[in-house]
Amino acid sequence: MRLSRYFLPTLRDNPKEAEIVSHRYMLRAGMIQQNAAGIYSWLPMGFKVLKKIEQIVREEQDRSGAQEILMPTIQPADLWRESGRYDDYGKEMLRIQDRAERDMLFGPTNEEMVTDIFRSHVKSYKDLPKNLYHIQWKFRDEVRPRFGVMRGREFLMKDAYSFDLTEEDAKIAYQKMFLAYLRTYKRMGLKAIPMRAETGPIGGDMSHEFIILAETGESEVFADKKWENVDLEAAGLSYEDLNGLNEYFEEKTSIYAATDEQHDPGAIAEDQLMTARGIEVGHIFNFGTKYSKPMGATVQNKDGDVVPVEMGSYGIGVSRLVGGIIEASHDGDGIIWPEEVAPFDIGLINLKAGDQACDGACEKLYADLSAQGKDVLYDDRDARAGEKFANMDLIGLPWQVTIGPKGVANGMAEVKNRKTGEKHEISIESAMEKLAA
């Protein structure tokens, strides 16, 4: 993409309303624009990152055996009256009357609706287990929306719902999601630590939050120092290997980790403890028959008995992760994107747009890298070098390559790694080789 054509409205100054670094950088990098309190538009570069994160979440859900559906944003209130949550939910729920004066709402979560879908179609244990997920916009009418996409009102969430015949099967479903979550975060360049959590308005008796560590995190967390070296991905572990899955789960949940509210200072030796700031990026729940019982979601078991189905739900804040990744990966100059979620692979800077030699070398490199499948943002604008460098650091692509009038005379380019800051002046051919790898 040529920057001269791209809609990337970067800002030089820090927007006053932004209190935290991810919000500041997302506004400055032209990723989002606020349309109302806690409601944002995703501009082209922000949208690209959001889609990359969504796609990683999707791939890891699919890999675990969950199946994607898509439920609507608007739900009938009657479903929530069946579970009893319509009155419980309070003012965070955006309540709506349609033209026929029926009570509707903008879904903050989908336990009731997915239970309704399930009970309409599934009647036998033979159709279990099932795990259905969707990635859809939700609305929570926060009293005080803030921190940009980290605590917005309209937000993109992946929510999965598992249905099983027995408590033991439901635990397997829970363990599969547990592994899928840790793989998901790892692929985004994040280390997320699972912590036992309160179940809150979703309910249930087992629940974990997934917390990423970031200096600017919203709350204090306490964890065993072992977490620094734990293998969370477990690359060889298959979802069909139920023993392996159970071992993985037991091992990870046995290493101490707790949020502020749940921390027990006596549970772990001082010298084994690390204290850090954390950001919640996922939350999973096993809540048994909390919804299936009142809503009549039952199946026949092998003996012909009709029993309520065992359920769990599993959320990842997809739009929140965009902010979370920036909180975990930035410096004073801007964002540092992990490669898997970077909006472009490479930023190409033409230091003297209009100069025949610079234009020619840049165009060739742009075409060659693109032909190798690299997604390149080419700064072809007529602007000052300092502005171009600052802009490229701000938007934080993993690699920068700069071609200027001095170097090009000798066939040289400068290649910079955004994360380490390392710069090398090398031949344009070597740059091509290095970056296309």
Next chain:
Amino acid sequence: MRLSRYFLPTLRDNPKEAEIVSHRYMLRAGMIQQNAAGIYSWLPMGFKVLKKIEQIVREEQDRSGAQEILMPTIQPADLWRESGRYDDYGKEMLRIQDRAERDMLFGPTNEEMVTDIFRSHVKSYKDLPKNLYHIQWKFRDEVRPRFGVMRGREFLMKDAYSFDLTEEDAKIAYQKMFLAYLRTYKRMGLKAIPMRAETGPIGGDMSHEFIILAETGESEVFADKKWENVDLEAAGLSYEDLNGLNEYFEEKTSIYAATDEQHDPGAIAEDQLMTARGIEVGHIFNFGTKYSKPMGATVQNKDGDVVPVEMGSYGIGVSRLVGGIIEASHDGDGIIWPEEVAPFDIGLINLKAGDQACDGACEKLYADLSAQGKDVLYDDRDARAGEKFANMDLIGLPWQVTIGPKGVANGMAEVKNRKTGEKHEISIESAMEKLAA
């Protein structure tokens, strides 16, 4: 995907509430489920088709130079007060008050919001042209939602918005979208005919609807018989070739085509006229400064004058297209998916699940076809042959391959083309070769 694990709740009987064939088949094939009047969930197979259509729309928008963003579903009413449409829009607009009693609405379209985004950032003709699009759920509170996803209340739309300095430039933007639309429909196996149209509540002075022909179409349309053989794709035409683009546009718009309201019986000779039923699947508008003037979306031109920007908007009903394609492509047994949007490439039927030879041959073919990148739905259930055949015809995958106990003894399978109905008994190796091609 193994059918025994897939959430595909097909129905044997026609649902009473469904008046048209696409609605009937989408319910029967387990693609959607109604959650409230005109509000649907997309179950796994329906979701796959929806995503394939969305992806074709996206690729053709990108190819034309449009850039993808994502605006929220909930909009502040104040934006619509600026354009004057807040009061005009009537009861179709879903109006909402948030907890702070601010007037909000669920967007039925986004002219105001995108104009606000534009005016916040773009100040100079140097940043033009721009075309920004998004693919987002909209809500129109229809008095009488019906026909399934064809006239729902919550629906997925692609809407693009072009911004240009002059009327001539705006016409180029319009022509690019015109070509992109015809390419989009072609890729989905549809012939869509552009027809001059009324501008309605969007406004403006040039507008075309894109209509696909289907016996069950919602309205009568009149078109020159020439349309049967027109090349709509114009594969070699580049979006940079402005003369070619203009010629293409002038040629296509010179061939007679009109909706019922706009038909002039004197405009074309009787023997050149074809009459058919049509379904609207897209609508494009050039409306000049209708929004930019009242909302102050201006740019500086080369002379330093500040002028309102020239705009157009361009909609494709993404969720509606799922129904539209079925209306245009089905028979008495079920859906006939065009290859590009089919939920799976191939349906594999095991006539005797549990039989060692049948299971072995099916598992091998399933693995081999999958390894060749084919997306296979494998009916591994223990069910009657007749039920399996009827089910596979209903869901309409392009190819079916059946392995039964008689054939497998001789290494034979039956391959059926869903569209033509042609069946061939060939060796399993030949079936593999044919289907992997």
